[in-house]
Amino acid sequence: xxxxxxxxxxxxxxxxxxxxxxxxxxxxxxxxxxxxxxxxxxxxxxxxxxxxxxxxxxxxxxxxxxxxxxxxxxxxxxxxxxxxxxxxxxxxxxxxxxxxxxxxxxxxxxxxxxxxxxxxxxxxxxxxxxxxxxxxxxxxxxxxxxxxxxxxxxxxxxxxxxxxxxxxxxxxxxxxxxxxxxxxxxxxxxxxxxxxxxxxxxxxxxxxxxxxxxxxxxxxxxxxxxx
Amino acid sequence: xxxxxxxxxxxxxxxxxxxxxxxxxxxxxxxxxxxxxxxxxxxxxxxxxxxxxxxxxxxxxxxxxxxxxxxxxxxxxxxxxxxxxxxxxxxxxxxxxxxxxxxxxxxxxxxxxxxxxxxxxxxxxxxxxxxxxxxxxxxxxxxxxxxxxxxxxxxxxxxxxxxxxxxxxxxxxxxxxxxxxxxxxxxxxxxxxxxxxxxxxxxxxxxxxxxxxxxxxxxxxxxxxxx
Numbered sequence: 001x002x003x004x005x006x007x008x009x010x011x012x013x014x015x016x017x018x019x020x021x022x023x024x025x026x027x028x029x030x031x032x033x034x035x036x037x038x039x040x041x042x043x044x045x046x047x048x049x050x051x052x053x054x055x056x057x058x059x060x061x062x063x064x065x066x067x068x069x070x071x072x073x074x075x076x077x078x079x080x081x082x083x084x085x086x087x088x089x090x091x092x093x094x095x096x097x098x099x100x101x102x103x104x105x106x107x108x109x110x111x112x113x114x115x116x117x118x119x120x121x122x123x124x125x126x127x128x129x130x131x132x133x134x135x136x137x138x139x140x141x142x143x144x145x146x147x148x149x150x151x152x153x154x155x156x157x158x159x160x161x162x163x164x165x166x167x168x169x170x171x172x173x174x175x176x177x178x179x180x181x182x183x184x185x186x187x188x189x190x191x192x193x194x195x196x197x198x199x200x201x202x203x204x205x206x207x208x209x210x211x212x213x214x215x216x217x218x219x220x221x222x223x224x225x226x227x
Numbered sequence: 228x229x230x231x232x233x234x235x236x237x238x239x240x241x242x243x244x245x246x247x248x249x250x251x252x253x254x255x256x257x258x259x260x261x262x263x264x265x266x267x268x269x270x271x272x273x274x275x276x277x278x279x280x281x282x283x284x285x286x287x288x289x290x291x292x293x294x295x296x297x298x299x300x301x302x303x304x305x306x307x308x309x310x311x312x313x314x315x316x317x318x319x320x321x322x323x324x325x326x327x328x329x330x331x332x333x334x335x336x337x338x339x340x341x342x343x344x345x346x347x348x349x350x351x352x353x354x355x356x357x358x359x360x361x362x363x364x365x366x367x368x369x370x371x372x373x374x375x376x377x378x379x380x381x382x383x384x385x386x387x388x389x390x391x392x393x394x395x396x397x398x399x400x401x402x403x404x405x406x407x408x409x410x411x412x413x414x415x416x417x418x419x420x421x422x423x424x425x426x427x428x429x430x431x432x433x434x435x436x437x438x439x440x441x442x443x444x445x446x447x448x449x450x451x452x453x454x
Contacts, residue, residue: 036262160417167398168391175390190387197424
């Protein structure tokens with residue numbers, strides 16, 4: 001694939017077109033859902049013909065699988081970074097929760113598509129996206145298991161606790177309002193505290209990871225396409 | 228409005244048509260979202276012409292507001308019943324959580340539309356649905372406030388805890404699989420336990436309200452239209 005034509009210039013060629021298509025898809029799907037947007041509208045939003053869009057991205061389902069996979073790879077990449085840089089189940093879970101909350105609050109459109117459109121996929125595409133989602137959740141699972149093994153966490157049904165925590169933190173994207181009364185850092189730290197309660201780790205010293213996670217989200221989500 | 232023509236007979240007339248339209252809307256919208264289904268498909272699914280559908284239900288947005296309002300009134304009715312029949316913040320919160328989880332697991336299609344389509348509404352219709360949602364959440368808010376006042380709950384940010392709990396419990400509809408390894412009663416009780424942790428009420432004696440809540444959901448959600 002050719003790269004863009006330089007800083008400050010509109011992107012041209014395959015990479016520019018693909019980026020524009022993915023950005024258009026995220027914009028429209030996050031507003032009206034995968035089934036609510038036709039291929040012609042997607043092409044129009046990206047400033048291309050339907051035939052050009054098809055040439056670059058294949059069917060609408062191909063494009064959805066591509067968008068969801070890229071989003072999930074970014075989530076995985078960030079979770080991997082947390083796991084490398086934060087030792088011990090408590091500090092790692094604390095950072096994973098703050099990262100998840102910040103990602104969902106700062107990238108609500110991308111995460112809405114990633115979290116909400118799995119049912120629109122079928123067959124291999126669905127399988128591929130599900131295994132990336134499992135890969136992300138494995139960081140949570142491993143951290144909870146480690147905390148139970150060390151005695152840092154006391155939780156009877158770790159699988160259910162993991163799902164409950166993920167839903168709780170993902171939910172921030174549904175209710176958080178950047179213009180509302182709660183600061184995002186307060187929401188992220190507040191959820192880390194609730195997570196420590198859910199995991200029976202109340203003695204856990206909460207560390208403010210908001211700035212670090214914000215930097216990570218900025219670095220991982222702002223570049224083109226993510227993998 | 229006329230009532231149905233008798234037990235065992237297909238419903239006819241206005242009530243039968245309206246019921247069929249709402250059922251068709253819930254089926255299709257829960258699969259493909261509000262924006263993913265046209266008025267003609269809705270009419271076809273209900274076995275009516277578009278003109279007849281319009282005659283009974285107005286625009287697609289009118290129909291969505293009607294479906295969402297009916298679902299929310301059922302949630303409110305059930306929460307009201309819990310509040311009347313369970314005294315004290317601990318036992319009431321315990322029952323509210325189990326009720327919410329069971330409602331979302333047993334009525335995933337209706338609750339998916341109720342929880343997921345607010346952004347599709349605008350103006351007065353949105354306002355009406357939002358105030359019904361607030362009415363439902365007020366039972367949770369009042370119970371948390373009561374628990375804090377009595378010392379039964381220890382929670383610093385009660386508004387955030389309420390939202391986090393609602394998202395956690397609503398999320399059950401997204402991952403719970405009736406054919407999967409976890410029994411629904413286990414999920415409901417497990418979430419009540421996690422909620423008591425979130426609210427800092429670990430000493431709370433958990434009561435199994437699954438059968439009672441199941442009966443309540445059956446009673447309130449199976450009759451026609453809910454108000």
